[in-house]
Amino acid sequence: xxxxxxxxxSELLDLTKRLVLxxxxxxxxxxxxxxxxxxxRSTIYQYYANKEEIVAACMxxxxxxxxxxxxxxxxSDTMQALQVLLGIxxxxxxxxxxxxxxxxxxxxxxxxxxxxxxxxxxxxATLKVQLTRLFQRxxxxxxxxxxxxxxxxxxxxxxxINTPNMINIPTPExxxxxFQMWMGGAQQ
Amino acid sequence: xxxxxxxxxSELLDLTKRLVLxxxxxxxxxxxxxxxxxxxRSTIYQYYANKEEIVAACMxxxxxxxxxxxxxxxxSDTMQALQVLLGIxxxxxxxxxxxxxxxxxxxxxxxxxxxxxxxxxxxxATLKVQLTRLFQRxxxxxxxxxxxxxxxxxxxxxxxINTPNMINIPTPExxxxxFQMWMGGAQQ
DNA sequence: TATATATTCGACACATGTGTCAAATTAATA
DNA sequence: TATTAATTTGACACATGTGTCGAATATATA
Numbered sequence: 001x002x003x004x005x006x007x008x009x010s011e012l013l014d015l016t017k018r019l020v021l022x023x024x025x026x027x028x029x030x031x032x033x034x035x036x037x038x039x040x041r042s043t044i045y046q047y048y049a050n051k052e053e054i055v056a057a058c059m060x061x062x063x064x065x066x067x068x069x070x071x072x073x074x075x076s077d078t079m080q081a082l083q084v085l086l087g088i089x090x091x092x093x094x095x096x097x098x099x100x101x102x103x104x105x106x107x108x109x110x111x112x113x114x115x116x117x118x119x120x121x122x123x124x125a126t127l128k129v130q131l132t133r134l135f136q137r138x139x140x141x142x143x144x145x146x147x148x149x150x151x152x153x154x155x156x157x158x159x160x161i162n163t164p165n166m167i168n169i170p171t172p173e174x175x176x177x178x179f180q181m182w183m184g185g186a187q188q
Numbered sequence: 189x190x191x192x193x194x195x196x197x198s199e200l201l202d203l204t205k206r207l208v209l210x211x212x213x214x215x216x217x218x219x220x221x222x223x224x225x226x227x228x229r230s231t232i233y234q235y236y237a238n239k240e241e242i243v244a245a246c247m248x249x250x251x252x253x254x255x256x257x258x259x260x261x262x263x264s265d266t267m268q269a270l271q272v273l274l275g276i277x278x279x280x281x282x283x284x285x286x287x288x289x290x291x292x293x294x295x296x297x298x299x300x301x302x303x304x305x306x307x308x309x310x311x312x313a314t315l316k317v318q319l320t321r322l323f324q325r326x327x328x329x330x331x332x333x334x335x336x337x338x339x340x341x342x343x344x345x346x347x348x349i350n351t352p353n354m355i356n357i358p359t360p361e362x363x364x365x366x367f368q369m370w371m372g373g374a375q376q
Numbered sequence: 377t378a379t380a381t382a383t384t385c386g387a388c389a390c391a392t393g394t395g396t397c398a399a400a401t402t403a404a405t406a
Numbered sequence: 407t408a409t410t411a412a413t414t415t416g417a418c419a420c421a422t423g424t425g426t427c428g429a430a431t432a433t434a435t436a
Contacts, residue, residue, distance in 0.1 A: 001379090001380060001434040001435060003381085003382050003433060004382090004432075004433070005382085005383070006383085006384080023212075024213070024214050025215070026212050026214055026215020027214020029422095029423060029424085031423055039384065040385050040386070041424090042384080042385065042425080042426080043383080043384055046383070046384085050424080051424090144374055144375065145374060145375065146376070147368075148368060148374075149365075151355050152354075152355065152365050152366075155352055155353075156351055156369050156374065159347060162347055163344055164343055164347075166339045167337055167339050177336060177340050181336055181344050182344075182373065183374055183375045184333070185333075185370065185371050185373030186332055186341045188331065188332055189405065189409095190403065190413065191401070191402045191411085191414070192403070192412090217393060218393075218394075218395095228416070229393095229394090229416095231413080231414055233394095239394090
């Protein structure tokens with residue numbers, strides 16, 4: 001019994017992601033959120049206590065889905081695994097930008113937000129461990145040039161995800177192109 | 189005669205740049221700005237009429253300085269010119285992020301902001317022309333691989349500027365490393 | 377149809393940011 | 407030192423966002 005909810009928590013978090021990416025953490029607020037949802041602003045407080053909790057929950061949700069995909073990768077072929085991993089990152093290319101605002105969230109007034117951000121940090125570390133493991137293997141297998149420091153190669157790899165897809169090809173082929181460029185270089 | 193100004197327009201714009209990068213365009217406001225300046229918030233209105241004009245003037249100032257450096261490049265050696273250009277972009281690596289907020293500025297209430305943003309757009313186009321010219325030459329000179337579309341190579345080059353300098357080496361050497369990686373690739 | 381209850385709604389008190397203006401302050405010069 | 411003018415200041419009216427709460431609404435079930 002009782003009344004039907006006019007939107008789900010999932011819809012709320014999806015919308016939050018879009019709006020935080022569009023306006024930045026500081027530019028995001030609950031009135032803005034409510035203007036893109038059916039119903040009154042005060043209804044949002046049925047789902048979360050404040051902006052901090054909403055954004056923290058949103059970040060946790062996004063990074064958790066990436067962790068799930070990344071941990072399912074077959075790592076038996078190192079370079080193949082790196083290419084697949086890049087594909088996952090490119091698919092969620094806004095992840096980095098979104099998480100960049102995590103430090104702005106004031107957690108002093110919300111235990112829930114604090115807990116969610118701990119999960120985010122944990123997940124971030126897990127992804128870093130995987131990336132480091134793959135790169136160390138690639139180096140041991142003599143797959144990487146040695147005249148450029150490993151952190152630079154890793155930074156360059158990771159930064160690929162931000163490359164705007166100007167020629168607008170589907171994500172899988174796009175990530176393959178980026179990987180090729182990163183591996184072989186631009187020079188003929 | 190009269191009283192001395194307590195800060196210069198330059199100081200105001202430098203601070204604006206820092207704060208817009210830190211908080212995003214939406215998170216930036218005049219009270220925040222005044223809290224990082226000596227004196228009262230209302231003093232700011234002696235310099236500019238509102239937030240829109242301040243940020244537009246700030247963007248114009250930054251991109252103008254980049255244009256000056258970029259137009260002084262000796263383009264006789266194409267690949268050398270590209271490396272120097274990358275150095276300039278890396279030096280002002282926040283430029284891209286800063287200008288990304290340009291479309292958010294509401295120019296309907298300020299002719300001054302509108303004029304400044306026109307200059308920004310013009311400068312942006314000028315930089316793009318130079319980059320395209322250099323890349324077309326590099327391609328004609330058979331300096332670039334042909335199995336990857338030119339826009340992808342350009343996008344990859346331009347995206348290098350966002351690579352975080354984790355090993356914290358001085359900018360000139362850093363940009364050289366990035367250029368090497370972009371040219372030769374990560375693979376041995 | 378009547379009842380129980382989950383959900384929504386809108387108004388209220390509060391907090392923060394904006395733009396203006398007359399009065400106060402400061403510094404050069406007569 | 408007195409005058410003049412550029413600059414600063416703080417208060418005011420207004421605008422926008424926040425979190426809460428009692429009343430109103432909708433829906434499953436008896």
